[in-house]
Amino acid sequence: ETDPESRAGLLHSFDRLLLKHPENSQLLFGKALLLQQDGKPEEGLALLEAHPASSQDVPPLLLRVRLLQALQRSDEVQPLLEDGIQLHPDDKRLRLAYARLLVEQEQLDEARIEFNRLLQQFPDDDDLRFSLALVCLEGQDWQEASIYLEELVARGSHLDAAHFNLGRAYEERHDPESALIEYDLVGPGNEFLSAQLRQTEILL
Numbered sequence: 001e002t003d004p005e006s007r008a009g010l011l012h013s014f015d016r017l018l019l020k021h022p023e024n025s026q027l028l029f030g031k032a033l034l035l036q037q038d039g040k041p042e043e044g045l046a047l048l049e050a051h052p053a054s055s056q057d058v059p060p061l062l063l064r065v066r067l068l069q070a071l072q073r074s075d076e077v078q079p080l081l082e083d084g085i086q087l088h089p090d091d092k093r094l095r096l097a098y099a100r101l102l103v104e105q106e107q108l109d110e111a112r113i114e115f116n117r118l119l120q121q122f123p124d125d126d127d128l129r130f131s132l133a134l135v136c137l138e139g140q141d142w143q144e145a146s147i148y149l150e151e152l153v154a155r156g157s158h159l160d161a162a163h164f165n166l167g168r169a170y171e172e173r174h175d176p177e178s179a180l181i182e183y184d185l186v187g188p189g190n191e192f193l194s195a196q197l198r199q200t201e202i203l204l
Contacts, residue, residue, distance in 0.1 A: 002034070011035075023054060028048065028055070028060070029059060032044040036067060042071060044067050045064060045071065048063065056084075062094070095118050115128060129152055130152060132148050134165070137168065140172070142169040143169075146173075160191050161190075170182060171202070180199055183198050
């Protein structure tokens with residue numbers, strides 16, 4: 001982000017350029033982004049909505065999503081993303097934003113479908129694989145979550161978080177011995193103390 005003085009200068013420059021090129025999509029997006037950074041989401045959103053033909057590309061669509069969320073108009077976000085996916089069906093950024101929105105709205109079955117589609121499209125993306133595992137855990141589908149977590153372990157990715165959440169899944173599946181093994185494999189880091197606590201509680 002730019003500092004306030006630089007933003008003011010840039011906004012002035014964008015205004016001058018937009019007088020000459022009022023429908024230039026890059027200029028409109030740039031000004032809307034600066035307005036967001038300047039704490040003026042309403043003005044940024046109004047600018048994009050006043051030029052709908054210029055805000056159908058992915059970056060302006062995602063900026064509109066952020067502006068709507070900043071204005072607490074989240075009910076407008078889902079249809080906007082769905083329309084965007086219709087226009088750009090293979091865009092990872094839109095689909096990921098949509099999947100995350102579904103999680104926020106606790107539409108876990110739909111979110112799992114979206115993350116599954118993304119993982120099929122981008123099978124080497126372990127962040128997607130981990131997100132899908134977490135959605136399955138949230139939905140209490142311990143067996144499916146374990147599949148994705150075991151894939152992460154096999155791929156050497158997100159190892160501590162994968163082992164810790166595998167331990168959780170095994171506990172929920174009434175397999176404390178396997179849970180202890182997984183918790184013991186969690187190394188020093190964010191999940192280490194929680195894993196130690198779970199081990200203690202199982203053994204008591």
